[in-house]
Amino acid sequence: MNSFLAALLTSTIFAHPAFSEVTFPESRKFVGTDEFYVLESFGDWDTLCMKAQNGEDFCLANLEFEEPTLALALELAVWPSVYPLGDARADVDTVPRASVSVDPRSVAEHYENYSAFISTIDDQSFDGFWCNITDEDCDRGPSLARAETNQLLSGRTAEISLFSRLDATNDAPAVATVEVSVGNLRQAFERAAAFNAEILGYDPEDMVETRTCGFKLAGEDKRISYVYDEDYHAENSTFRENMLGSKGGDCPSYVTIAYAAPDATSAQQKLFCLSYDKTTEQYLGFEEGAQNAYGLCKQPKRSFCERVNASTTAATSIAGFGSGVVGSAVGSTNVAGVSVVAHSSGAYILTGTSGYIAGTLGTIGTSALAVLTAPATIAGAAVSVVALGGAVYVCSGTN
Helix, strand or coil, X not given: CCHHHHHHHCCCCCCCCCHHHCCCCHHHHHCCCCCEEEXXXXXXXXXXXXXXXXXXXXXXXXXXXXXHHHCEEEEEEEEECCCCCCCCCCCECCCCCEEEEEEECCXXXXXXXXXXEEEEECCEECCCCEEECCCCCEEECCEECHHHHHHHHCCCEEEEEEEECHHHCCCCCCCEEEXXXXXXXXXXXXXXXXXXXXXXXXXXXXXXXXXXXXXXXXXXXXXXXXXXXXXXXXXXXXXXXXXXXXXXXXCCHHHHHHHHCCXXXXXXXXXXXXXEECCCCEEEEEEECCECCCCEECCCCCCEEEECCCCHHHHHHHHHHHHHHHCCCCEEEEECCEEEEECXXXXXXXXXXXXXXXXXXXXXXXXXXXXXXXXXXXXXXXXXXXXXXXXXXXXXXXX
């Protein structure tokens, strides 16, 4: 069973209605416990529900598709969370709005060899999902935050790239791609979410819990609000941080990093770490680097990052350049004195001296030239440019 579904069905937060209060379709009578029935169809998308013995069925949006050259019969499933799709009006809102899976419709052994990657939505890059087909090992996802969920639900077509299993994808190209229609996904998804709320007896608007916390960053005290979810918090914080507290304030470190890099997905936020000064008990900034148990940099470089006031086109151009020179979805290469990394999270990272970085950005196109206006790019000896989603971050020791 999908772990996202399992967590919801074992939750005790719902006030369940009586079984007789819910009107089930006739199709439910023809399946057994833990089997799926069709609640409603919207073109090529179905709202499917898993029959539960106690009447607490759970529904999702589902599309069947095939990749004939690899002999794969698959289904794309999008599971609603309990939260509404709208803005929670908090400074930080990273809790999942949906969970995605690409599942086999067969138990044949060759399905074990592949992972599925939603590479684009309407020809725009999508950084939300890349998982093995037969298990829940993922580089991206399976949970989607509000922005990624709405991008998927608002699309007309999605390109699903099929790769070898995730432990063998470095420097390896896709073995096949399939274009699927997602034009009717929103209707199937919203029908599933509404029926789940009816069965489990909750109002999505009432499920949002907003908390406040504070931290000190570069001499400035911050007080922010964030959406809290118990399961998400457990997945993104450590036992040590929960027991001993966060550094630099009372915000969980994943909340602080999400505030500093709001354009990053959950996987991309793990690219960054917090630089902490013990003497002043504050964060000096955030860097590109590995995190310790408190979200702090394991090896601080004092190479602080800032978001560049550049257009989405700049991020797309840099990502396009990175994809072209690396030649695969994950890997690295060197071009004219610049290290180019296609990260498993979907970010593209260019690292080199300021002169080489400037030269490389100049060859990418006019949109990328906006990055050159960042003080870090102009003055830094060693510079990293991180392109993710619709944003560009520049990291340098001169900030």
